[in-house]
Amino acid sequence: MLHCFRHGLLSSSILLDSRILQTNPDAHEVHCSRERSRAAWEAIDEYLMPFVEKEKYELPSKCRLRPDNDMFREQEQHKIHFDINEWHCGFCKKAFRAEKFIDQHFENRHKNLVDNVCLHNSDYISLVYAYLS
Numbered sequence: 001m002l003h004c005f006r007h008g009l010l011s012s013s014i015l016l017d018s019r020i021l022q023t024n025p026d027a028h029e030v031h032c033s034r035e036r037s038r039a040a041w042e043a044i045d046e047y048l049m050p051f052v053e054k055e056k057y058e059l060p061s062k063c064r065l066r067p068d069n070d071m072f073r074e075q076e077q078h079k080i081h082f083d084i085n086e087w088h089c090g091f092c093k094k095a096f097r098a099e100k101f102i103d104q105h106f107e108n109r110h111k112n113l114v115d116n117v118c119l120h121n122s123d124y125i126s127l128v129y130a131y132l133s
Contacts, residue, residue, distance in 0.1 A: 032118035034072055034103050041070055074113050075106045 044065060052059065059066040067073060078090030079102055087096040091110055096102040106113075 032071060034107075037070070037072055037118065038076065041067075041073075071114050071118050072106075075110060078110075 045067070048065065049067070061068075063069065070076075079099070080088040080090050081099075082088065085097050087099055087102045088094065089096070089102060089105055089110075091113075094105060096105060
């Protein structure tokens with residue numbers, strides 16, 4: 001697991017501004033908000049990962065903050081955004097007028113490609129938003 005400070009990383013649980021959030025990598029999440037997960041990953045990719053890379057930290061393989069463990073990452077990487085009202089599925093090439101529709105399509109047609117860990121849960125979303133405020 002991982003300790004995250006405002007300015008450093010250690011290991012075993014998540015620590016931010018003197019608050020400790022215990023994590024359980026084996027807990028199975030049933031529901032995950034794609035939109036909130038996307039927002040959390042955007043913040044992590046923008047603020048945390050540059051620090052991790054600069055300091056040459058290696059996140060443990062089961063760490064929820066490791067990009068490989070993003071349950072929607074493969075689907076998100078297969079969204080092709082051509083224009084404000086034009087999205088295409090990179091798996092089957094179907095076209096959509098809005099991102100919410102391609103998200104629904106992934107849920108209905110390509111759900112088998114969702115796995116790993118849901119970042120969207122109250123602990124992690126709170127952590128990300130607390131970090132950014």
